[in-house]
Amino acid sequence: MNCPRCNANVAFSKKRCDNCGHDLKNYRKVVSLSNTYYNKGLSQAKVRDLSGAVSSLKLSLQYNKLNTNARNLLGLIYLEEGEIVAALSEWVISRHYQAENNDAEDYIRQIQSNPNRLETYNQTIRKYNSALNSAKHGDEDMAVIQLKKVVNLNPNFIRAHQLLALLYMMTGKKDNKVKALKLLRHISKIDVTNTTTLRYMKELSDVHLRGESQRVQPKPSKEQPTERRTLPKVDPDAYKTITPYKEERPSIMPFINVVVGMVIGLALMYFLIIPHMKSKDANSANNNFKQYSEQQAADDSDSSSLKSKNESLQKEIDGLKSQLKELQGDANTEDGKTILDIYDDLYSAASSYLANDSENAAKKLLKIDENTLKSEYAKKVYKRIKENTxxxxxxxxxxxxxxxxxxxxxxxxxxxxxxxxxxxxxxxxxxxxxxxxxxxxxxxxxxxxxxxxxxxxxxxxxxxxxxxxxxxxxxx
Structure with a gap:
């Protein structure tokens, strides 16, 4: 085990850390208790007592959150129950505490390496949340339709089966009660000690499937009135909305490639072609001004009018020169960056994003002020990368x-x-x-x-x- 103070490797039999001298007596007890509950949870999981295993493993992690074996097993149990989000959450935490030689890495890779399977899990979560919302607002028929799709996509999703069975039971119809019993018997094989499942099955004790022998129910005596049966009490925490592991997002890579190509083309136009055109326009304006001045002088026109026109034309030339300097990168923004620097940052962020390096793309994009981007295409690239990173x-x-x-x-x-x-x-x-x-x-x-x-x-x-x-x- 590792010392909780200095993280040095210490033999379990040691009472003190050889490196820092920290007393390990209580820490050994905590680690031992954690391992005991882990072993108990493992034994329960082997006989499909998944609810009991979850309780034991949670106790194990309360004593020692670094027990990655317990956390990985808890994730596997959640996966078996159809709770993919909870499973991935446990494995991600496990990988954080133990980055090397951790089975959680393989579990996460197996889930994420199959996009179709991951998308199927996301669909079941979205449909389950929609059905749960419909049931809360009294639209039981729509909830039943959605839950049927959920249990078909994920046959091990215990919570979806339980909710569908409860909705069937609420109708009071015999056929629906038979359907509810079939659903409950299916998930009882997955988790044999789930209290919600057992409570629902008890309420359906008078329902029998086709081919099963029915027990003769004793007739109630006249002295004792027949006990009125009611639906089982539902735990308010039994059905909660689940957050999807990964939101659905259409592929934008082809669009990004096109936009980046257009941005590069516009950048070449801004920094190569347009400056040359502006320079020619400025020279042409200067020549026109000279010709105009000479003609005005030769014609002996009104000097005040000539001065006014001269000043107006000079302002236009200064504006053209200023635009030329800005396009050449001489104009600075408030943070001291030139326009060229800003577009270089945007291009660098786009390159990182296309290389699937979302982290560096986000860091580079954070340095850019969107208001300094002149081109609409550049703004679209900026917004697209921002939305996805x-x-x-x-x-x-x-x-x-x-x-x-x-x-x-x-x-x-x-x-x-x-x-x-x-x-x-x-x-x-x-x-x-x-x-x-x-x-x-x-x-x-x-x-x-x-x-x-x-x-x-x-x-x-x-x-x-x-x-x-x-x-x-x-x-x-």
Whole structure:
């Protein structure tokens, strides 16, 4: 095992770290408890007690969040239950804690290497969320149609089967109760101890499938009234909306290639052809001015009129010269960059994006002020790259900042989370943990600013209630 203070490799039998002298007695107990619950969860998973295995593995991770074996197994169980988002989340966290020799890397690669399979999972999640929303608003028929598609696409999706079975049971029809029982028996083979499934099956104890022998129910006595049957109580947390792992996004690579080609062509026109044309126009204007002046002098025209026309023409020449210098890159923006520098940055960002290096593309694009781009095509390229990189970059920085926050490094966490907000000002999670970070540093005025931003600008966010609670906690 590794020492929790200096991360040095220490034999499990040691009571103190050989490197820093830290007492390992309590830490050994914690690691042992974590491993015990992991072994228990593994045994439960082998006999398909998936619900019990999930509880045991969560306890294992509570004792030792670095137990990647427990986290990887938890992800496999989530995958078996059809919960692809939860599975990938556990594997990503596992890979973060153990970057090398980690089976989570193979699990993630197997999921992401099959785009069709990943798209199928995303479709099931979207349809499940749509069905759940329809059921909450009383449109049970539409919910049943959507859930039928979900269970066909993902036969192991336990929550979808349970919701469909519940909707069938609510109709009270015998045929629908038989369908509900079939669904419940199917998922009971996946997770034999799921309490929701068992509770629903108990309510259908008087329903029998075709070919099964029916038990004779005793007739109720006259002294004891027949007990009225009701639908099972539904846990409000049993059915929640699932966030898709990867939002559907059409391929824009052909469009990007065309736009980048047009931008390069426009850049060549701006920096090679147009300056030459402007220079010729300026020379022509100068020659015309000379001829005009000589003719006016020869004709002895009104000197005041000649002076006025001379000044007007000189302003036009100065404007042409200024435009020529700007196109040649001599004109500076507010940050000291020339127009040429800005287009070079845009071209570099586009090249990184085409090379699938989204991180560097986002970093380079952040340096560019969109208002300095003159061409509409350049603005389209800028917006397209921004839409496909900034949100991802913001989420990545949020994960890094959250990890730093969790480890108690609030200074670096705040710095990283601020970077995340630069890429996406709507990243409510980053705003919330910025407030938490400043609150931990007892900088309550700064924490208050971020909490109030969430409350005022994102009233529908699930972080609003937490932000209000934190403001109350600080005395605001």
């Amino acid at each position: 900034f949100a991802t970059m913001s989420e990545k920085l949020y994960q890094q900042g959250y990890t730093l926050y969790s480890s108690g490094d609030y200074g670096n966490a705040i710095k990283t989370l601020k970077e995340a907000v630069k890429y996406d000002e709507t990243n409510v999670k980053a705003l919330y943990f910025l407030g938490r970070g400043f609150q931990k540093q007892q900088k309550y005025d700064k924490a208050k600013k971020y909490y109030e931003t969430i409350i005022n600008d994102f009233p529908d966010s699930d972080r609003v209630a937490l932000s209000k609670a934190k403001l109350t906690e600080m005395g605001y």
